[in-house]
Amino acid sequence: MPGSTSATVDDIREALLAAERVVLTSHIRPDGDAIGSEIAVALFLKALGKEVLAVNSDAEPRRLGWLIDDHADGLLEKFEEGKLSQIEALANADIVMVLDVGAAHRLGKLADRVMGASAKKLLLDHHPDAEGWFDLACVRTEMASTGELVYELIAGHDPELIDEHIATALYAAIMTDTGSFRYGATRPSTHRVVADLLERGGISPEPIHINLFDQRSRESLRLLARALETITTHYDGRLATMVITQDILRETGAYFDETEDLIHYALGLKGVVTALIFLETLSGIKVSFRSKGDCPINDWAAQFGGGGHANAAGAYVRGIALNRVIKDVIDKAPLHVMADAAAESTDDDISQADLALLSAFKGKLD
Ligand SMILES: [Mn+2]
Structure with a gap:
């Protein structure tokens, strides 16, 4: 139902599982939550045999380059006007899924293409005031990050799919939006999610923190x-x-x-x-x-x-x-x-x- 902001993570997952080709996107000047969430969803869908491309209006900031170089080369691109593969992916997609932003103007150069796509439009977000043009919108403003919603999306299907790469992307997403787990929106469930990510991914916090915050020029x-x-x-x-x-x-x-x-x-x-x-x-x-x-x-x-x-x-x-x-x-x-x-x-x-x-x-x- 267009304009519905009451979809659950289960509804979003069900729609994704039924799709063959998915395009993901997020906001202009993407941050760790945007990029990490996109990478995790992209890896999840790829593991399920779907065709997936994440494409953003802006390139990732330089300090997030490691996240893409390490895990998601070829899965996440900057939008380029006239790039055939991106135009085809958008034209052929069954689903365009928007993460971490519910307002068209914050999709930058992709706004018209996303809104005008014939694909079903999904939203997974934790910001208030999502716009009404999504076919399915799961907005949970009590969540500190979109990364936690993506965790629910993946773990609710098969927690075994949370490998090192997905865990790293989601840990970086959640760490970014919680200010390293100190902002008010950080909840017990946030810590349960990251505990599970550390265990399943076999990852440790320090290198991720160093990559995110200790690379100053x-x-x-x-x-x-x-x-x-x-x-x-x-x-x-x-x-x-x-x-x-x-x-x-x-x-x-x-x-x-x-x-x-x-x-x-x-x-x-x-x-x-x-x-x-x-x-x-x-x-x-x-x-x-x-x-x-x-x-x-x-x-x-x-x-x-x-x-x-x-x-x-x-x-x-x-x-x-x-x-x-x-x-x-x-x-x-x-x-x-x-x-x-x-x-x-x-x-x-x-x-x-x-x-x-x-x-x-x-x-x-x-
Ligand atoms: Mn966010």
């Missing part, structure tokens, strides 16, 4: 040093911001994708509940929102045309100068970022005095 460390200097706090130290300009990137020689984990340093500051990073790109300002604990920031990101999870969201602002974007975003901080939500919640209603205090806070930037 000198340029990226120079970028880190510069980025730390830009940290500013607001609202009594509850909000920390970081700014990366094109000048900083140029001067340090770092790549844009090396900005990815910088925000955690701002979030790591004592007393900070929310951190923002403003990244100046050639076509606009990318704003990343992160928070700790019960401090949702996705509605805040949505005010700037973005969205995401409660504790991790993003937005992209075009046509407005960097300094203006910084001020606008900070000014629109939700009340629970501006002031201590615990103090407010002792009263059901916010008093007039509190509201006056909050509006005074609002204009005050460090």
Whole structure:
């Protein structure tokens, strides 16, 4: 039924088992969860004798290259306009399965081809607000990662199929999206899944962690040093911001994708509940929102045309100068970022005095 977001992992598996040719795809600027989930599903379907191709609008970031070189060469490609094998795969597919993203615009150059494909469209995702054009959509927002859903997909068919390669891909997926098992969405079941992956795959965490996080370039460390200097706090130290300009990137020689984990340093500051990073790109300002604990920031990101999870969201602002974007975003901080939500919640209603205090806070930037 088109528009259904209530499909189960079993429904998704049943549809896949009945198919012969499957194309997988995920979001632009694919991360470890996107790539790891795609590789695991691709290896699973290949083991079942299906024809499968995973194709993304963007290439994988360089730091995830090892995942593909090692296990999935020829299974996962970057979309190339006019590449016959990819066009044929999309045209002949029984199923196009989208992983880790439910919004067409985040499929990049593949959006029209995926939506226009005659194949059945499946979604397996953990992001809220999936669009309605999927034939079967399994969206489980309580999951920390799409990788955990893929584990369910495979283990529910035959856990024996979880070999070293599938286990490595899923471990990397889950490790990425849980921030190495420390974010709020990490649950006991997350640890049960990774325990099973370690056992069945005969893999150990350390080399995967080293591959994912300990491969920094000198340029990226120079970028880190510069980025730390830009940290500013607001609202009594509850909000920390970081700014990366094109000048900083140029001067340090770092790549844009090396900005990815910088925000955690701002979030790591004592007393900070929310951190923002403003990244100046050639076509606009990318704003990343992160928070700790019960401090949702996705509605805040949505005010700037973005969205995401409660504790991790993003937005992209075009046509407005960097300094203006910084001020606008900070000014629109939700009340629970501006002031201590615990103090407010002792009263059901916010008093007039509190509201006056909050509006005074609002204009005050460090
Ligand atoms: Mn994810």
